[in-house]
Amino acid sequence: MATQAPQPEVEQKQPDVIANTSEEAPVEEAYQLTVKLPSGKLGEIKILASPHEAIHDIKQSIMESPQTCAHSCFYLAFNGKRINDFMELGEVEGITTESELQLVEDNYTERDVRVHITRLRDLLGGPYKQNSAAIGIDPSISFLTAVTGEIDEEFLAEGDKKMEDIFSNEPIPEHAFTGVDVEAPSNLADFVPTTFQRTAPQCLKSISLSGWNPVSHSRRLAGDLLYLDVVTLENETLHITASTTGFFINSSTASEFNPRCRGANKRAHSLIRLLQTLSPQFASNFIKVQDFITQHHMLEVLPVNTYFPSHPWAVKSSEPTFDLARPAEPYLNFGADAVDSFRDWNDELQSHRELPKSNLQERVLRERLITKVQSEFTDAAVRGAMAVANGSVIPLNPLEPEESHMYVYNNIFFSKGNDGRGTFETLGANDAAHVATGKDLEGVKMLNSIDIDGLYTLGSVIVDYKGIRVVAQSIVPGIFRRQDENSIVYGSVDNGVTITADKTFHESIEQNVAKPLHLSEHALVDGQGESTKLFTSVETKGLLGADGRRYLLDLYRLNPVDIEFQESECKATDGGAPAYPHKMTLLRPELMSMYWEHMFRQWYKTKVDAIRKERSEAAGAVESAEKDDDKKDEKDAEKEQQTDVANKQQQEEEDFNIDVNEFQLTFNTDVFTTANQGENATIKEQEKVIRGASKFLNDEIIPTLVLDFASYAISPLDGDALTKAMHRRGINMRYLGKLAKLVSVSEDKRIHHIHALAIQEMIVRISKRLLRKYTATLDLEESRLCLSHYLNCLLGGAVNAKPQPVLPAGKNKNDYSWAHLTPQSLKKIMEDQVLTWFRYTLDDKDWSQLKPLPTLREVCIRAGMQLEARDYRFAAYTPEEVAANAAADAQLESMLSRQQNQQQKSSRKSNKKHQQAANSLATATATLRRKTTFIPEDILNIMPTVKQASTRSVFAEETFEAGKISLAQGERQLGLELLMESLTLHEQTYGFLHPETSKCYATLGMIYHHGEDRETALDLQRKAVIAAERTLGVDHPETVHHYLNLGLFEHAAGRSKLALRYLRHALYYWDLLFGPGHPDSATADNNAGVMLQSLRDYKTSTQFFKRACATQENIFGKDHVLTASGYHVLAKAYTLLGDFNEALSAERLAYGVFEKKLGKDDHRTKESDAWLKELTSNALLTAQRAQEQQQLQDQQSPLEKVKQHANNAKSEAIKGELPIDQVLQYINNGTSGSSSRKTGKKSNQKRR
Template structure:
């Protein structure tokens, strides 16, 4: 009876524990300094930092920055880590805190960010609907449904930088539903939902953003020299200019009536009825657009979809407020100041690997630490990589050595090792540095296959956190170079990991995540007006320049096609460690299914328990088609097999740690008695005959539903499947047209990326990069002879030949014209253009 009671008690405790962690909706009341209050909808697992985020997206409090929260029981200035569930009653008081210059500038930036939706994002949805309605009333009856949907869009290639003797027209008629046809929709339409340009902007401005500007210092008696921070000129919606002084306590207006407010919105509301009304209308519009009142702010530009204001002034590429360095903005991330470069990264990753991990609670604490550390390392590594590439570009001797030899440029900063190599200018090659930062060939590739497979079949919930080699490496492509940043861990450190670690934070609840596109290299160049006057035939000269670039790209493609045609198909492919983990799980699932099937008593008498155990130990560990492996012979018939299995077990035990071998043996799959060669062969059979078909079956059952190339890639990688199998997945997906289309698009995208990366790597003169990219895009996507031929654009024959050979060699896919005619070129352009600096 005792064991039964014990089991019952444990089950009851486990159920009670599970109920305890379930989050529940919680009302959080925050009393404001003006004696009003707001009620926020949070959850019981929230912390104070989450409450601050809720306040920042609430229409009534979004303009408030630099504050602290207090509780009648827990006291003032609550830390970000305090749990909301511990606050009873859940009533907080918001208190204003003093500014310094950085915080005051951030406050101004917040206001600019809030009102940006009235000026930066083009026409709003409301305005567009009104325009369409008016146009419908005044326009004659439509003669053709398709014709009534015509609109115009600008070429994605800047006209000044990439003219062509036969280019797509600057204003080309396309279908409004472009992404489902062969044409390109208006990119600015993405911002219609976020735009509120039909409202009167509370602050008057024209792009680029100049809503509020710093002014020369003005002396005010009420503000001491020590307290004064900076001066502002604010132009309101009615044209009135307000002079404001920023100080530690808040913001003063300059004039007869002196008012001090902790925030700008309260000050401007008191000074101007026009601003007050315009701001109220904006907040009402936010509530109407989103019933929860969550404020859409914090927009950052990226390389393929930027606000319309950038298209109006491409030479300036005005930043959005959150990225505007004038007001302390940036592209996010935690490694910009360089202060974290010298963190003892090796010690930190070793500490994470040594943290307790026997219970779910311990693993949760460890995984959060690992996530924060890895996120910080990625930010720091990207910034260091960009700086290293820029350093190489500015040093002619380094540039020549890296470009013309196999000797890379290396740099060491603390525990960080930075290596810069030139990207391949051959579109058919692939510099694969994603595994341990090396290009795996020969013996290295064989070792990687063995190591990754063993890592996968012995994996558990701690594998990712313990894998310092993977966590501590970042690869960055930038301006035709590849920079590899790696944490170097000395062997003596592995023996005795540190006993303590630095405190890691996630400022602003993760809202300041790095947007790597803020590090982009602007390719557009402004041509001075005087140069234009002196060169009346500028268009002709640019056309000649583009023709020369097209000839260079054609030559590059010819060389790449020749190399591809001579290339032999790879037989031994690299193995992702996730494949081994999925393989083990599948074997165990199959074994459990077989156990559930109860054998008849007569059948059970025919085999002894000992014979069954021997058979299980010697049976091949492949779970696909039964009988697919010929060495499944009964041990009783060939005794030497049992001896071989023991030898294999000892050999494998020497390669693995004790804990890893115990896990593999305890998996009850028999894999611990196989040789490395057998494991590799069996994993390949599992890959081809089980893993790939199961992926497609799950697509068909909608258990997995990829919506684009990125989600398709994620689904494949998490199952240990490599993108080289896209052709195989496409063949298996004949009855799933949407999946097959995604596979074809992804193969073409990856092929075109090879061309663009090779083109960029081949250009040594920065001034030539833009025109080279334009030439490559024209060849890849096709250029119509005239406006009338926009529907019959064909890809360049040389690109088509290269594409056919590349997809056959890399993906074993035969590309036909029927496949290619349904390709959505906008989707190709969006994902094929290199990001992160190109």
């Protein structure tokens, strides 16, 4: 993109880095262009652009610049000739790297006027302008600018920090943790930072379409396009005409139409310029708006176009604002004919997939277009699904039962995710159908990932809203037409009664699907006894569309059955768990891939071992013969033997010519199903393979995951991270109970947090299932009542053991099943459901360790709730609080009663007193103590949850992985080049705002940080933070980790106060995500302690080190080396604080563990021993001096005692404020070695 501002260092370096990669052409010189402006104070601007950049992209950058944002309808000219907007800059004839372009104002069309007005409204609304079309509150929000605040520290390059800074006499600077109780839990009311500013300065009272629209035919001939009404801050109403030549003030009023222009100075080409000349307040405040926008990072302002935006689960309620133009936004954005312009989603998706991909540029363009149209399809599908769930769409088959209804809306086909036609009756009915929809989407994702040629999948999205699952799919051409012959040419539509297998379809599946997925060709017997061979399951269908394309549908059985689970759990046992609710228990694709690789490695090892054995035997026979025939001395024999061994190893490496194609392992997805495959030895062998995969999951993969948890190879923070960790290893979530049992049996404190997380995840998943059942038949008003009551029963039982549900007027409890819930009954239901779905028995200990805030967060996210960000009480009231609350309630109720009586007695004439009484009554009512934790008004919005089959850029990911491998192998330059190329591919394919791009930013930022390029590292890490906030969520674990790293980078750059702001922000969300006790939290606390020491706040830093030690001791135990290291650091912190007794106690603990675990010769033991000796001698010296001092004070006059006390205080302050090495020197020599200071605890220390 062209730009007027200097680019961040990473972007400037990027062409140089990519220039060395294999596929890219040499980088051409950038164009430094001058653009002459038509009028105004600013005569020209400078543009930096690439020769391959399109002219319309350069125009867009001009429109987005604060200096030239008033221009939207113009063209660029070179040497007086208009340049085509779709040309590349380098294609313009005669242009050079330092040419001059002219910005020429163009005539407006009706579309140009709408764009101009929309852009002005967007500018006036600021970066967080209210979006009337958004499905939730605060979509894709970012807090980075709010958290950053005003930076009052200088950026320091490596080596700039000087030693004399350590001995500063300045007071301890105020920072993010000043006056903060480190041990206090996070308050949900602080979810949105107090520094977050949502609204921009107001420039106009209103801007709206005039009632004189639409323009009459005669006025269109005069050039009029649109009429506007603008009310300025000076309370002047302006009637404005948008014409082909610009904007002018007409002479109309609200009651009389007069199109004539008021005067020559009342006309301008840009509406912004016109308003600046007519309204002084608009002119001044518009500059403030521009400043407000430019204070934000570029990525905070850009729209999220290629990923479903995140919506926070906790939000601040805000009052609606009056805006006459808001209802007209669809017209301003899309024009009068937008309703009739339905898109052919299927043709767009498939046409983009058919684009060429023979070189890198074509692949990038193809993937970018596919990503964009899929994102737009998802957005349309979500809105359509909400309309279907709300009953706003008429079904295609209204006479059939509601469960079977089908819908078409906005050229998208919608159906409910239940068993409306009895397809899954024998497998679990609606439960099986619900799972099948998710597996079908998984199948679409699998086929999209392998990028099949000649076969097509539908655009697919699953939307869960108000307890209803809606499946959205693009429409196959001709699917609703009656045809003479069946369009299903592969598979079966009647459960195997008739089976077809088109030859072309079969061959295409073999080449494009069966090979990468390792699917087995197998014979199936239809109702007539005829055998047909298929690669996919009989339930997978191949359809020949009217457009000639071949589509694969119903892909929920691309993976085989988990037979071990099905045989053991899908039937009830005496005294055990009930039967699992459905038989759609399939293995995950990740597991099948891992199992295939596992079997391949075993096969390869067997081959290698056989070859080695054969060669060893042959070599032994030759050696024996040589010994018999040739008698050589022992020295020559030894040399020959060594040579033989070396040659043998080299020969093995060169001569292991094993043909990997000999390995054959394929999976039959129809085994262990109702499909008729006959009886033969092949089927038995295929069943054995599938059973082996199922055993591999239980015997190898799940135990290995537990070991990974114990070694901290994986350390999830929330339920979503735990789910992803299990899925990446091919483990279905039905094994969550088994995982919890394994973790519990291990009795390893290091993974106690995993057990707590697994319990929480099971409860959250059952909550989602129960809420789906309760809200499926409710409207939105009733859903809010149900959700608040459910939360009270789940999390508010300590506050109110018998919460009463709020019911609609005229309804009673018997009208709703959820209204009968109590905390005790819900607990019983939950325990039964957890046993049924996860084969795990919840006990009282499990319930006691449930953390309210993290659980509330997970339930809200899974159920699509947006909750008021306020402090909710979960703990029971103490007797003292109960008594105080009762007295307060009685007083308030008495006051309310008096006010009501006064209100009834007041005369109609005393309106003022009547209004004051009403206001007091409302205020008093609002202050009444809540009887429950949640009330219906806390639920501010109910949102859909979305699953989509998004494609991934394989080439970008492969380049990214290759870069990481190169770095791991020590090839830093090559690795950096590959990662930079991968970043370019990510930005071109996904855009700047995407989770994958965010990961790329973060990885590169860390590499530059280690390479001491701090400015580039910070720029990349800020981008990572914003991209994660706006796509994953402001409190997502990845966002939290990005903030922690950004804090480390800022601290390394010398901005420790800014770093602490980021750390406090991250630690706040960390507490909401998990609470205390996570293993990784000790690292974050240690980092915070180090930063606070650099600001000389030793007291607060010691609190963080103490908390880190407590976490490590709780998880690892006192006898662990990591715990000892923590105590060693804590001892240093106490020393800087001047608390030598505590320092000595901590160091003793550390030394004892180091000596026991590492031995006396280890450097950590030696260092600890040195500290221990010095601290011990210092303790003795301090005690001796204290005794002498006491004796001396007994003999001194009162005045001398005061002086001596002051000197002692100064001495103690000096000891507490010196760096660690100088504290040791002080202890050894009994002198500080530096001048005295006026205040204590104010010097810096070396970074640890």
